[in-house]
Amino acid sequence: MTPSDPEPVPGLFTLVLHTHLPWLAHHGRWPVGEEWLYQSWSASYLPLVRVLRTLAAEGRGRLVTLGVTPVVAAQLDDPYCLQGMHHWLANWQLRALEAATMRSTSDPSPASAPEALRRFGSREHDEAERELGEFETLWRHGGSPVLRELIDDGVIELLGGPLVHPFQPLLNPRLRDFALREGLADARQRFAHTPTGIWAPECAYAPGMESDYAAAGIGHFMVDGPSLHGDTALGRPVAGSDVVAFGRDLQVSYRVWSPRSGYPGHAAYRDFHTYDHATGLKPARVTGRNVPSDAKAPYDPERADAAVDAHVADFVDTVRQRLSTESARIGRPAHVIAAFDTELFGHWWYEGPVWLERVLRALPAAGIRVGTLSDAVAGGYVGTPVELPPSSWGSGKDWQVWAGEKVADLVQLNTEVVDAALSTVDKALAEPAAVGAPTPRSFVADQILRETLLTVSSDWPFMVSKDSAADYARYRAHLHAHATREIAGALASGRTEQAQRLAEGWNRADGLFGALDARRLPSP
Template sequence: MSRGFATFVLHTHLPYCRLAGRWPHGEEWLHEAMLECYLPLVRAFRRAGRDCKGSLGVTINITPILAEQLRDPLVQAHFRTYLRERIEGAESDSRRFSDAPGLRCTTADFHRDRYRAIQAFFEDEISGDVIGALAELEDAGHIEVATSAATHGYLPLLGDDAAVRFQVETGVASHIRNFGRAPRSFWLPECAYRPGLEQFLQGAGIRVFFSETHLVTGGLARGKARGGMHGPYPESHYVSSHMAEGPARGGTTFRAYMVGHSQVAVMGRNERTGMQVWSAAHGYPGDPAYREFHKKDDETGLHYWRVTGAGVDLGEKAEYDPAVARDVALRHAGHFAGVVQSEIDAYGEGGGNGGIVLSAYDTELFGHWWLEGVDWLEATLRHLAANPEIELVSAGDFVTSHPPREMIELPEGSWGAGGDHGTWMNSETAWTWPEIGVRQERARSLLGTSTPATRQLARELLLLQSSDWQFLMTTGQAHDYAIERFRSHAERFDCLASAIESGDPEGDRLAAEIGELDNPFPAIDPCRYSPVQPTPVVRG
């Protein structure tokens, strides 16, 4: 009999970038994530599922806007071109480094072989259908696929219940269309919560959502919200240096709780397992043997160097050895399995019974930024599956089989730096929120019918609300690109709104023209925007 439970919650999201630039900002974000992260993970889940049987304890959130892009034929065609180019680059490097001393030829062959394997998997095993492959894994009971708000809108700052409901209900409807079943679990964008959001989730049939540690336990912001994380995003000087702090609430991340007076549960992220991966001070991805993310070959953009050590300048990085890095990843997997066991044991020794360790991460960490992360995760799942004292379980299954018996009132907050809304509301981004608010108000009188023009208007409003634009402005990762994208969706909304308001007969033609660029949510129902009562979501 198991002493406790373990689950991994993977948050998978990229903004809408179809036909919105290629490199350095645009659709190649998606191509790179497919090649380095999404396809390797699906392949690893299929292998582990065949060998381990039953649940792998993975709840993977695929945001609706990402799912729409992964199913898009044009995105798939562009990915095939990108993948061929990456294979050709690796083949070229294999020839270029064939007589070079050191490890670069070995690493070039490693890149070539893994890219070829991903190409064969994509074309021959899953017929180019990433979403279908995930749905099959869920049908087999190996994983659970969770959903999120339609375009990852930052719900606490939308300031309009109709807008929040439209993000949630459109996201759930898209999930049902793409995956063939109603979701049970929901990832609040940026783990951003304000009291009352659970009512919108309940209205959409959601059973459980996830929060950052400090929202459940109280006290200072913890985990990712404290900063000092591994990852490609720089810290922002716009974010307040203080940490959000609230009174201790007596909550624990080892249990699920009902939120407020709803029938929706919340599960908090385990701090220790989160920091074991995320921490820049002692997280696994900082190991000297692992592939260095930030240094690339000048000709092909491939990686031939390793982390080497903390603080080592890029020019001093040592050559990467794929075999050594894989061995380290497998060793780290064994260590992490031990950490999970020790967390469950400590909770039991403190009087707890049947606690769950929820480890939550951005999916793109695995394979994309931390190349060896896919091997690490697969090996970790195998270690845990073989341990009779730990039961792997998805989030939806856990709250179904162990219904929460206690209620908790959560404070407002997020997993952004500082634990509050500062990453999305600051001096750099404050101007965006009135712009969104004006268009939300305008939409109220325009989205009462379903026509080509109102359907495209609803898409542009959702795309304008994406939290990614504020995030990219704040971090500086793609500041000007984010402003351009935000303004382009605002302008498209305004053009469509004016055509609808004036009864312009060219409105549908304009909608079709804009729809060539922005085409997610083909079954969108604009009438959902401001109903008196929540519109029932049709189950798959």
């Protein structure tokens, strides 16, 4: 250590990112639907991979614990989505070219004034051109090869999850077990790695789930800080198991993103909500918390870059202080976890990927060890066992977002659909096969379970409870419930040919997880 090197701080810092969107392919485009996927892919997933590959080329590893839900992985590999993404990137480039050559506009806002828009459009055109090139050379055959390289090289630890992101505590135990095991198998097929950790959907936990995790080969999972009563300095084995719960450190995580404050709201950063209506681009900066959209100032990249540097320094200082104080409090080196949705970085916060790249360099330069959740387990950052309460990372840290009065009808719908689906699938698979022959695979039963899992996605009650595209969310829940009932009804009444036709029709829109096999559903 040279005299100019910072004094190392005890402990370990882990950045955990949770990558999730619902199944959007073939289910609408704008304002909610495939556009959501393509925006997140271009603004978050491509830049994040670019950052990780850049840092890996510098010899850096064990940078991020990256959760990628099976439903996102399926969309990043889906030929329809890959083609749609390529078209979207090309359209983005065309819209940027339109902005770069704009001579007049009817939009009175300062950010849409022709001269400001031309400057913005020129930069945006360059960015779209770069992403088109990256997509064509790196992503055109799907996201799995891209992510597998990062896993193989030890740049990231992959976290898995159950198929289609259900709110597990409210799910029938048989379907919950099936979704988890099939989700882990899906990851193994795509990445040649079986995750040993998961980001449980919505960080939701019910007592006893640790036994399910242990049986499925899961050794650690994420919860929110209040589930551990705010004491997140060490992972904690849950109940009598060896499965470790890691808690998000809210004091550190909320420096970046919180319900009321955080870096993305800074006046210099690009404003997420303000559009130029002629091009669909976002040329304004936040400007001020109470400044209306039509008065927001043009985006200034140099001003934003200075804010990024300030927020990198603030975050590093926050992590250093937190590691020092927590290590002193518990009398041993502590573990600090900052955890966020991946889509925050780039999609919601345009400057987020640049901030990530700089902070992942600045943390070790400040004497802070960076590692993954697996590194924490291997390094002994595990304390005494704990009994976890029923919990989530939603409002109130309980289950109200997914089980409250606002979504009581969806809870009832899920229960009815799951019961009907399981009953129908059980009967279909119990049909006698030839003597001594194995039970044949049933395409119809597989599609029933696909549609059932899409019905119980945690996204729909979340969107309803938060009044965020609630109509779309209710439509999607009821659409998949209808599909389940329609196919199951035909099968249960002996109309097998019709059930086959219906299953094939729904599969054209909802054909994700081709390896899903209803025969692996646990016995009743």
